[in-house]
Amino acid sequence: MxxxxxLYDAIQNHLYPLMFASVSGAHLYGFASPDSDWDLRGVHILPASEVLGLALPRETVDSDRVVDGLELDLVTHDVRKFMGLMLKPNGYVLEQLHSPLVVFTTPEHAELRELGRRCVTRYHAHHYLGFSAGQWKLLNRDDPPRVKPLLYTFRTLLTGLYLMRTGVIEANLAMLNTEAKLPYLDDLMAQKIAGREKETLTGDLSFYEAEFQRLTGELEQAMEVTTLPAKVEPEVEEELSGLLVRLRMRDQG
Incomplete structure (x- = not known):
């Protein structure tokens, strides 16, 4: 693609070597508006000299820029910090890791993806329950309410449900809706894609509230009955540590 x-220029000019960089946000979720910014996420590799020195290492690089009218939000984490987040019930970093919209990759990216699949637990449901609840509150604070937080609300709930049922990370709402078959989602996505980033919501908010409550209940139940493990196996952490050491040592060669 x-x-x-x-996006390529941002990677080329990054302060540190990258393991991967992928697109997140509305472009990944399948409902970007013409004026949506681009969210570029990834993993950088700090040199051992910075990790071992007295100065605090720059674990996160975060920059916003506008180039020729295109808004770009770039965030990368050092590989050690990213691995630590993988070992927590953090669905957001796994979505970045498994994003099909890959702008830059390496063989170690593929290795990290395989380890990422083994980091999924039943408690990732809490991440999606909390994120969707936050988006629903945001929707209700807006006057008038906007389409974007409503789509984020449903996207996170359906991603969580799909993860509990299959163990697979899927962040694209159109793909998720092929299974969920919620007709109003197609209409909401079409409205957002054809409109603006801050497109105003039309329709009965009480209907969407009922759907929010219903899907929240389904995700809570799915967490109880999923076959996903309760915690990450110790072997996964050991393999992540081994990969980290190899990356640090390689950069000294």
Whole structure:
């Protein structure tokens, strides 16, 4: 897939070597508006000299820029910090890791993806329950309410449900809805894609509230009956540690 040139330029000019960089946000979720910014996420590799020195290492690189009218939000974490997040019930980093919208990759990215699949637990449901609840509150604070937080609410709930049932990370709402078959989602996505990033919501908010409560209940139940493990196996942490050591040592060669 071809991406706007500023994404490639941001990778080329990054302060540190990258393991991977992928697209997140509305473009990944399948409902980007013409004026949506691009969310570029990834993993950088700090040199051992910075990790071992007295100065605090730069674990996160975060920058916003506008290039030729394109808004780009770049966030990368050092590989050690990213691995630590993988070992927690953090669905967001797993979505970045498994995003099909890959702008830059390495063999170690593929290795990390395989380990990421083994980091999924039943408690990742809490991540999606909390995220969806936060988006629902955001929706209700807006006057008038906007389409975007409503789509984020349903996207996170359906991602969580799909993960509990299959063990697979899927963040694209259109793909998720092929199984969920919620007709109103197609209409909401079409409205957002054809409109603006801050497109105003039309329709009965009480209907969407009922759906929010219903899907929240389904995700809570799915967490109880899933076959996913309760915690990550110790072997996974050991393999992540081994990969981290190899990456640090390689950069000293």
């Amino acid at each position: 071809n991406f706007p040139q500023p």
